[in-house]
Amino acid sequence: MGIVIEPLRSADDVDEILAVEHASFTSPWTREMYLAELRNPEVSFFFLARSGDTVVGFCSFWRVLDELHINNLAVIPGRRREGIGAALLERVLREGTERGADRATLEVRRSNADARRLYERFGFVVAGVRRGYYTNPPEDALVLWREELAHG
Ligand SMILES: CC(C)(COP(=O)(O)OP(=O)(O)OC[C@H]1O[C@@H](n2cnc3c(N)ncnc32)[C@H](O)[C@@H]1OP(=O)(O)O)[C@@H](O)C(=O)NCCC(=O)NCCS
Numbered sequence: 001m002g003i004v005i006e007p008l009r010s011a012d013d014v015d016e017i018l019a020v021e022h023a024s025f026t027s028p029w030t031r032e033m034y035l036a037e038l039r040n041p042e043v044s045f046f047f048l049a050r051s052g053d054t055v056v057g058f059c060s061f062w063r064v065l066d067e068l069h070i071n072n073l074a075v076i077p078g079r080r081r082e083g084i085g086a087a088l089l090e091r092v093l094r095e096g097t098e099r100g101a102d103r104a105t106l107e108v109r110r111s112n113a114d115a116r117r118l119y120e121r122f123g124f125v126v127a128g129v130r131r132g133y134y135t136n137p138p139e140d141a142l143v144l145w146r147e148e149l150a151h152g
């Protein structure tokens with residue numbers, strides 16, 4: 001089935017985002033955290049990947065002045081390596097550019113080779129390390145930046 005990438009339209013979709021979160025992260029965001037984000041639509045954005053009626057992935061980000069902060073990107077385990085993560089990231093970087101961002105940043109676990117390879121393909125480079133940033137299990141975060149978004 002084809003994948004459609006679209007912005008989150010209603011708080012009703014939060015349950016499906018939470019299902020993707022719980023399948024993907026050891027310390028998932030809570031419903032309250034998501035509902036708080038939805039109350040800040042000037043800054044906080046969500047894009048969903050749908051296959052038919054099912055949410056199979058999502059990406060959330062903040063646009064802060066000329067910066068895009070990617071908070072979460074996840075695809076359900078049964079639909080990985082189909083290009084859905086790349087499609088979400090491409091859409092979010094384009095959306096951020098259209099909204100005035102010129103650089104993008106995110107944190108990723110040092111051991112998360114799959115995600116690091118995806119981000120590398122999109123021109124993200126390691127710019128710093130936050131020691132012990134993650135819990136469950138404890139791990140450093142690599143801080144990645146992608147500059148000059150407008151230049152493809
Ligand atoms: C990271 C994640 C979002 C990637 O989603 P995806 O839909 O599987 O990614 P894609 O199919 O679009 O892959 C795009 C590219 O990323 C890289 N990549 C993704 N998964 C990979 C894997 N398991 N092994 C090696 N490379 C991988 C490859 O370069 C891949 O391109 P290719 O398939 O042409 O080789 C997904 O693995 C996921 O949800 N992981 C758990 C949550 C997570 O870690 N999120 C990132 C937090 S910062």
